Amino acid sequence: MSEFEPKIVAFFCNWCTYLAADLAGTSRMKYAPNTRVIRVMCSGRVDPQFILEAFARGADGVLIGGCHPNDCHYQEGNYKALRRFYALKEIVRQMGIEDERLRLEWISAAEGERVKIVVNDMVGKIRALGPLRPKPQQEVTA
Amino acid sequence: MLAMIRRKMKFQREADPVWADQISQQPGIDRIWSCVQCGTCSGTCPLSIYMDFTPRRVVALVREGFRGDALGCQTIWLCASCYSCTAHCPQNVHITDLMYRLKREAIQYRMFPKRFPIPVLAREFFRLVQRHGRNSEVWLVVRMALKSNPFALLSMAKYGFGLLRTGRLSLRQDRIQRTKELQRELSAPQEEPQ
């Protein structure tokens, strides 16, 4: 039985985090091969349904990467993403999915190193948590 | 005359690149690979003027794997751990830690220069603290000189007297109360040589 390899779906914005991942590549940094990157133009494009769908289809974690505050290529798409993220985080928590499995990171085009650190860190934490298994439905106490 | 002529060429077979890799595993020392050989460490070191290899050259020796030179040199024993090199290094090489690392290995393999008093003092100090839990480096120096070196005694005696008179030197061994506790703590199973 081989070690559990978490599968992480990553939504990276075209202008910052996707380029940062490109930079990590051109700099030949090494990080865990567990992410599957889906490119969107802006983190603001990430529909909460995408995230729930990813968890439903078997993702062990979801990572959203956008531009730093004030740096959005589309002025403020990342703020929209952030607002949505807070709401979604609460929903995901109530579903019994651990916090470490859903993450939003601001990574600029210059921060290839950050992609490496974030991915490795997230993979480590999710590996420790184990595969995402539906928890026995807990009574939600508001 | 011919006896003074020494071969200085280094053959690649003398180099031990694996050793260099091992040494650089230790936190902080991994930065030796970033060294650009600028010599800031040697320039800022108050003791480099007495060393057989300047600190910069020690980094070069380690990187190239010349273990014998790096462990046998006087440099590491002249290092007073003032951290000036570490603070000044433009590449953040932890040179002081490298010196400590080399000292440990030199003592372990008894590769320090003969009749060099510093490693002897360090070992003596180590043993005393292990046993009693207390000791003072300076105090030990004075005491050792008073006891062991008859020539030094002549010049040292006057310090000893001055210190005794001003209440700054006692020949009584100070010790902690719970020596057992300390020894238990220090009794870790010996790990691989550091």
Next chain:
Amino acid sequence: MSEAGGPVRIGVYVCHCGTNIAAVVGCGEVADYARSLAQVAVSREYKYLCSEPGQELIRQDIRDHGLNRIVVASCSPHLHEHTFRAAVEKSGLNPFFMHMVNIREHNSWVHEDRAKATAKANDMVRAAVRRVALQQSLSRGRVEINPGVLVVGGGIAGIHAAMTLANAGKKVHLVERQPSIGGHMAMFDKTFPTLDCAACILTPKMSSVKAHPNITLWSNAEVTGVAGYVGNFDVKVTRWPRYIDEDLCTGCLQCVEACVYKEARFPDGFNMGLSKRKPIYLPFPQAVPQVPVIDPETCIQFKTGKCKKTCVAACADRQAIDFQQKEKIEQIRVGAIVIATGFQPFDASRVPYYGYGVYPNVYTSLEVERLVNASGPTGGDVVLRDGRRPKSVGVIHCVGSRDVDSNRWCSRVCCMYSLKLAHLLKEHTDAEIFNFYIDMRTPGKGFEEFYQKLLNEGVHFIRGRVAEVTDWALDPTEEDKLVLRVEDTLLGTVRRIPVDMVVLSVGLEPHADAGEVRRLFNISCASEGFFLERHPKLAPVNTFTDGIFLAGCCQGPKDIPDTVAQAGAAAAEALALIDAGAVETEPNTAHVIEESCSGCRTCVPMCPYNAIVFDAAAGRARIEQVLCKGCGTCVAACPSAAIGQHLFEDAEIFEEIEGVLANV
């Protein structure tokens, strides 16, 4: 253009990129795997897909096998998406039926485990195959290009770019923050390695800028707002008051003469504070425009309101002096922007052990440029702050460069300008000169020859980074000197060298406000803070924002020849854009699916570009395609799923999600 009706037939192409991909990802396995997927008609691996034969391979398959969807698994779409779209388009297929999978930057270059890397590539290819099947035929929009160009920064880079564009007949607006153009080059004495006088090269160009009918020069001004997009940038420029009307001033300078301050009292910025100026002053003799400026911080009229205003009297009926002048906002529309905002010299006081600001005889290289200049503060006579003439000088290279505590990068020009200053100081003072370097970097044309010249002039070259500049003396020869303590790494021994004067060769770094400028123009910075080019080799003067180009040291340290060459390249890119007359835009805009729109208006405030309008009559939202930039924020926000985004439709992204997870 084919609308690709009929059953979906997908071709999958896996690129080896030599060994760049193939060394880590099992390309053959990926191609075999792809062949097993539904709707895949052809699957191949190839050594270099971006090569002409590689592209032809795809086109041939489209013709022979009737492919109507293409997946290319190779490098980043940022590098070659346009290449493969063009290849597909050439065969008659709509270019947006092609989708790229990044198995190089995001895979083979960052992973080592072959099995895991190959599995990841399989997942990504599977997702692409599922998504591409849904992709639709799209057409690009067309945007007319405004023929004007904005050049930001009036140093040598901005000047050269502006002149090139203006000579090609384009209308150029040149905006400079300082009261005069000229930048750092205007402060230099000579230029390396030819030793020709900087002013002799630069000042004619500065005058030409002012005289050129196609150039509008706004000095003492800053860009304070940028909106719009390639071809149609709406730029706001704030022209700060200089309290002298540029149109009325004749540049006679009688006002400066007449100022109530008979003596110049205030540090002169152009001369690095080594001389004084009055509250009303011309930045330097060759300043362009030749119009003085009033410094409200020191002018008595501004401070007390009770000055005799002798300057106004001297100006007489020209009436150019205007204490009431306010900043003026100019609004212009341009098609392209060249950013040439330059660098700032490293602040030497950040290296405390070199004593800058502590010992008066420690100078920065820029101060020495002024000191050796014939029109400088001492008329070219090298006299120290304490009045002595130096008999010995130490020039320290790499101050604020190659140092993790300040800036990690090599500033590229310091070795050469240090050699130049050593030569000039020797020439002016006949002092004994010591250059302290870590590595001597002379890789330009004529540079090594210049180094040889200096070696033969008797300048000392000591390989070692100076550890400290100090005043403690060990013996009489060191009394009243600055002592440099350094390891001469070639001798392998530490030396103490007493000198009268120390020159710190400071590095180049991004402007302190480079981050704000970057946001203003919506471009990126590299980790050092210099502006990021789109690709170091393929698009060195482009940015990731179409229509914005880079020139000079704002992109990274470089010398004058390289700066001018880059400025020419930036101007040429801007010209190519403008002369095309129009530019095609990505079709990735959002669109309202009318039958689903409930008219809730959630989307309307989401759009930062006001592209969404609510059609009250129809009770539905509508998206203006020209204004939409394609971020997709409104798509994610729509509660009725009534907004789609071309190229990033919900269904396509869901397929990708399911695709990457299909084997879980």
Next chain:
Amino acid sequence: MSTAQKPARRDGYVYFPGCALSANGIAYDESLRTLYRLLGLGLRELEDWNCCGATAYMSIDEGSAFLLSARNLSIAHRMGAEEVLAPCSACYLVLRKTQDYVAHHPSVRRKVTESLERAGLGPLNTVRVRHPLEVLYNDVGVARIQSLTTRKWRGGRIACYYGCQVVRPYDEVDKPYNPMRMDELMQAVGAPTTDYSLKTKCCGGSLTGTTAEVGLRLNYILLKEAARKGAQAIVTICPLCQFNLDVYQKEIARQSGERFDMPVLFFTQVLGWALGGEPRELGLHRSLAGQSLIQRWFAAKEEVEAYV
């Protein structure tokens, strides 16, 4: 400068004297205790403390070196301390370094935790390591020390000598280059200071004993430059520096053929005297060099005059 005094620690500062302050540097211990009393600050001695290991221990066995400090930090934690005061530079650095390595290197953390458990000692947690210079500067403040000054300084100009391990490689006590906090404190009690370029140069530590010609030369340079800059005394924050400059001064003078009569004092002695402490309780009689000057400057029966 804020004059507001932070509330004193509940039970005062937990104080780790270390071996040097109990032997050759006893004057530092005496003056520190006196000064704290005059400032109304409590000092509780760290119970059954052991030697920090200094530089020698690091040269033999780094792991054990960290364990020595770990025991002290663990005892401090058990005493309910959030902070431990370490006046000796070697002690300060080793404790501080141990914390750093425990925090950042999992292998060190593991070994320390296991060893403490084996010895029945508690966890380290986050006891903060502090140096009296920084405590006096930050917690008490220059202004308060100035306001509490009761004696007029009658001594000469001072060279403030910080030495090495307190300002490097950690910079919490003062800046690594041209530190000024001790200078400011000295000026606050009226003692003029010189611009001393060697204030962070190394005294050579125990080299004075092991390789005398090297160690003495370093101290010769320190003394000579202080004198050249017009200093009549050197004030230190480290027992080893004080020891070297004080005890070997006569020998240095003999070998160099130059005359030195330079009192080498602890900064706590100067501050303690300015605040009204008596010379004997400040250990001023324990200096070897410049004793006649010391007796002249620090007269016992100085009438208390309001000074500020």
